[in-house]
Amino acid sequence: MTDRPYAPACDRNRDPILEVLRAHFADRHDVLEIGSGTGQHAVHFAAAMPWLRWQCSDRAENLPGMALWLDEAALPNTPTPVELDVDAGPWPRSQTRDGRFDAVFSANTLHIMGWPQVEAFFDGLDATLADDATLVVYGPFNYGGQYTSDSNRDFDGWLKARDPVSAIRDFEAVDALAARIGLRLLDDIAMPANNRSLVWRRDSGRRV
Template sequence: MTAPEKPYSPACDNNKEPILQVLRDAFADRHAILEIGSGTGQHAVHFATALDHLVWQTSDLEDAHPGIMLWIEEARLPNLLPPLALDVTQHNWPSDFDGVFTANTTHIMPWSSVIEMMTRIGDALPTGGVFCQYGPFNYGGRFTSESNARFDLWLKQFEPSRGIRDFEAVEALAHRAGLELVADHEMPANNRLLQWVKRA
């Protein structure tokens, strides 16, 4: 039987360095990070390698775990943990982390799941905890580029509940969850990295 190949995302390769440059500062004083939606596992390996002061906890739905484990087993990093089975709508959230990272999940989840995710992050993070949220967002109800408009159409063709979210709607959820925006970083390919902090 042939061994399965590691999953690979070109987008992860393209955006991992720009994201890392933000995370170096955002997570400089953090200790343990929960990554929501680890996907292929590429980001986890890259960030855990570069940010070796952090314990990096991967998570995703169970069908993604075998691919994530292939990356983890090859990397053999002491600070990179096997994936948790995490569905943002369920109650089995870990609580021993002081930072959260997620990339390209907010436009894939249905809006009801985005609400759950933001609420539970706000509940789980300690005061001063940091949440970094990467992906495309609309501002003032408008797409920031023609390519984002095409991407949104493509997403909805697969699943109508998907789509690029309005920043203002996400910020309202964050505010209700006790999260305050401290930076909105411009990223390549018309993406953003929103940096939130849990208020006292």
């Protein structure tokens, strides 16, 4: 179909991300993807990992294009995408007895959001993640307040020129938000194009 939205970056990064997800979602069942965008990642990952129920979500304006990808793929493990604005909710519920997801994935979202929305992202996850859930976030991050590459510095400048609230986030600040909802960092994996895959596991459902 030629009318589907298309993000070239998804084709470039999908296989390195899939390698991470195969390792960390091997024992997971019910995944919420936050900020599914075009839906390209969803159809690739859901096809490669058929044991997962892959629930897409995004803001309302992205759902029609995403549905074109999901409808064409017609996979049995990708239910109808749902609307989610992390600021406003409501947050989706899984099909499990307690309505919580045992895995969440998000790619290239935290640097697009403003910082209050990043805080809302983790606040929303508090009630959405199961007690032993895994969270994987992909994208660029700064460490110790420093860029990891000249290209990330340039990208950050482009982000801020486009929208002043956007910015590459400091890993330490994001990890602190994760720790507040009981998430412990398991892995920090270098990815192509100076990106990272951050993997957290929840040890309990309580804030620290």
